[in-house]
Amino acid sequence: MATQGRRDFLKSLSAIGISTIGVAGITPSITKASPENILSKDRMGVLVDTTVCIGCRKCEWACKNAHDMPSGSIDDYENESVFDNKRRPDYSALTVVNKYQNDKTGSPINVKVQCMHCDQPACVSACIVGAFSKKENGSVVWDESKCIGCRYCMVACPFQIPSFDYHKALEPEIRKCDFCFDRTAEGKLPACIEICPVEAITYGRREDLVQVAQEKIKNYPERYNNHILGETEVGGTSWMYMAGVDFKNLDFPTLGDKSAPGVSESIQHGIFSYFVPPVALYALLGGVMWISKNRDKKEEN
Amino acid sequence: MKKILFYLSIILFSTALYSQQKHSDIKVDCSFCHSCENPTKNEPCIKDCPRHTMITVHHSPSEGPLEIKIDILKKEKDLYSPVIFSHRAHSEMSQMGGGCSMCHHYNPPGRVVACKECHDVNRQRADLRKPDLNGAYHRQCIDCHKLWSDDKGCTYCHAKNSDSGKNKITKTVPKKDRIHPEVIAPNKVVYNAKSGKNKFVTFYHNDHTNLFSLECKDCHKDESCVKCHAKEKIIKKQNKTLNQKHQLCSSCHDTAKNCNNCHMEKVTEGFNHKIKTGFDISKFHAALKCRDCHKKPKSFTGLKGTCSNCHQEFKAGTFDHRKAKLVLDEIHAEIDCSDCHTNANYQKPTCENCHDDKSFPANLPGKKIK
Numbered sequence A: 001m002a003t004q005g006r007r008d009f010l011k012s013l014s015a016i017g018i019s020t021i022g023v024a025g026i027t028p029s030i031t032k033a034s035p036e037n038i039l040s041k042d043r044m045g046v047l048v049d050t051t052v053c054i055g056c057r058k059c060e061w062a063c064k065n066a067h068d069m070p071s072g073s074i075d076d077y078e079n080e081s082v083f084d085n086k087r088r089p090d091y092s093a094l095t096v097v098n099k100y101q102n103d104k105t106g107s108p109i110n111v112k113v114q115c116m117h118c119d120q121p122a123c124v125s126a127c128i129v130g131a132f133s134k135k136e137n138g139s140v141v142w143d144e145s146k147c148i149g150c151r152y153c154m155v156a157c158p159f160q161i162p163s164f165d166y167h168k169a170l171e172p173e174i175r176k177c178d179f180c181f182d183r184t185a186e187g188k189l190p191a192c193i194e195i196c197p198v199e200a201i202t203y204g205r206r207e208d209l210v211q212v213a214q215e216k217i218k219n220y221p222e223r224y225n226n227h228i229l230g231e232t233e234v235g236g237t238s239w240m241y242m243a244g245v246d247f248k249n250l251d252f253p254t255l256g257d258k259s260a261p262g263v264s265e266s267i268q269h270g271i272f273s274y275f276v277p278p279v280a281l282y283a284l285l286g287g288v289m290w291i292s293k294n295r296d297k298k299e300e301n
Numbered sequence B: 001m002k003k004i005l006f007y008l009s010i011i012l013f014s015t016a017l018y019s020q021q022k023h024s025d026i027k028v029d030c031s032f033c034h035s036c037e038n039p040t041k042n043e044p045c046i047k048d049c050p051r052h053t054m055i056t057v058h059h060s061p062s063e064g065p066l067e068i069k070i071d072i073l074k075k076e077k078d079l080y081s082p083v084i085f086s087h088r089a090h091s092e093m094s095q096m097g098g099g100c101s102m103c104h105h106y107n108p109p110g111r112v113v114a115c116k117e118c119h120d121v122n123r124q125r126a127d128l129r130k131p132d133l134n135g136a137y138h139r140q141c142i143d144c145h146k147l148w149s150d151d152k153g154c155t156y157c158h159a160k161n162s163d164s165g166k167n168k169i170t171k172t173v174p175k176k177d178r179i180h181p182e183v184i185a186p187n188k189v190v191y192n193a194k195s196g197k198n199k200f201v202t203f204y205h206n207d208h209t210n211l212f213s214l215e216c217k218d219c220h221k222d223e224s225c226v227k228c229h230a231k232e233k234i235i236k237k238q239n240k241t242l243n244q245k246h247q248l249c250s251s252c253h254d255t256a257k258n259c260n261n262c263h264m265e266k267v268t269e270g271f272n273h274k275i276k277t278g279f280d281i282s283k284f285h286a287a288l289k290c291r292d293c294h295k296k297p298k299s300f301t302g303l304k305g306t307c308s309n310c311h312q313e314f315k316a317g318t319f320d321h322r323k324a325k326l327v328l329d330e331i332h333a334e335i336d337c338s339d340c341h342t343n344a345n346y347q348k349p350t351c352e353n354c355h356d357d358k359s360f361p362a363n364l365p366g367k368k369i370k
């Protein structure tokens, strides 16, 4: 039954795709709604200090509560068995904490993962209908009313963050951390920042945070690797990380300083300029989805 | 006028706020700690804390509070209730580690600086270099607790507000003099260096604490609770370099040379000033600390055994012989020191220069006192 549903869904997607090329072929400039993409000097950011995080997962709980997602009892978050597998943010959890062995000190490293709120967001550039935007406060948010469910953002994101609620296939819903846009608009802190008992995640002006991080590295060279992840990667990100080990060991992709949109935009423009019907891409995406879904099922069995 | 105002403000400031704290005794420039010219209690403008390199004076655990209810961050809808922190017990434990400065980073003379004076109660704040108060509290506790306790969940310290009745922890501290049991120190420890002829280093722990007046934290400063508790958690014994092995001793002893001062063929006796140097300190100098006489850092040699070496005031007519527990009679009080103490031997006088038939201690030049 589920398979049937997905096929229907793919069909409808292709229909959207075809209608899109129709317009795209004639006036490519108007198809890509120019997205809101502000890079304010005072944009906010977060410095994640993985040497401080204790892996209590209170941020996961607070995040779900703030986004009206089922969160369960806070006591259950003390159960450490979730750390047996490495998890990724998805439609049911916009942020997750993973635990890594630390050969250097023996005490484990906990890493909170969520959208990095890039300064040059690939998702914003990739989205053909302008559903993504970079706001003045630094957050990268997604607008449900504009999204057509093409999932370009998922392909474009260098950190593989946007996730898709497969359980709601007919009302496409991309989900990712929104930097608690509504809360911060009211002057509150993002939910995870507010709850973190050790302030492993420091919220402040991005510019100040870079300075704080540089000072920490200078003052505690034994504690930190001389690398602030996100300071320059893909053109800089609002969320930045510090660690005592190489980020490669913490499942972070190795990325250049060049903003990722360059890559995704050229894919997209390539597609349009050679008039490759996006349907081909959807077919490909659908295929990938189908395979991975099947694999998931097998694993479940 | 300006000058007068300036001095007035200094006098006012220092008498009103800090006179009782003997700030003036601190031998550092004010600007070492304060960033503004006129720090006040409310605006101390303390510089970003260089933590353990700051001034630290000794405070005993009994000076601090027995327990503290940490409710400064209490809000209306908290999940957990405030922690009742057993300050006394923790300060006793810290004596084996870094002392007060394990948590307070540094303690100026007088009142110890409370966490909230440097760590902002608000998470949304201007100075992001140090954690806010909530973060600072939790980091401080968790850093140690996670090392030795398996139970590092919130309810180890906090009661849950939703819990009622018997589930609710009402941990309070027993009111007794000492909460953490006294740590029993060994008298001596023999280290076997395993190589060379002079393998054995006999370390007299009691000499170091009693005779040389070291405090626990002088040597045990980097130790945490795991040193005694939850030993199985210490994963691997580190392979130390030669320098690291000698590090503790070398803060007082020159370990680069004279290995044989400590490394011996067999287990040795404890420190005895008379045997080691020929100068008996047990009679008049027992109450002194080593550094009272041996002032040169890192060195304990080179002092002459003569009184005038330290006591320049000991001269005929000025020396109060009662210090030697003997009041000289009138005749003897008049003569020169060296008439009796020939060759600068102040331990035992010579009578024979004047008296053929008298000798010390059978005959005394005065009266013994206690």
Ligand code: SF4
Residues within 6 Å of the ligand: A115, A116, A117, A118, A121, A122, A123, A124, A140, A156, A157, A158, A159, A160, A161, A162, A176
């Ligand atoms: S991490 Fe991915 S989803 Fe988040 S802003 Fe960057 S490109 Fe967009």
Ligand code: SF4
Residues within 6 Å of the ligand: A052, A053, A054, A055, A056, A057, A058, A059, A060, A097, A110, A112, A195, A196, A197, A198, A199, A200, A201
């Ligand atoms: S709440 Fe803070 S300490 Fe706990 S897992 Fe999240 S980031 Fe780490």
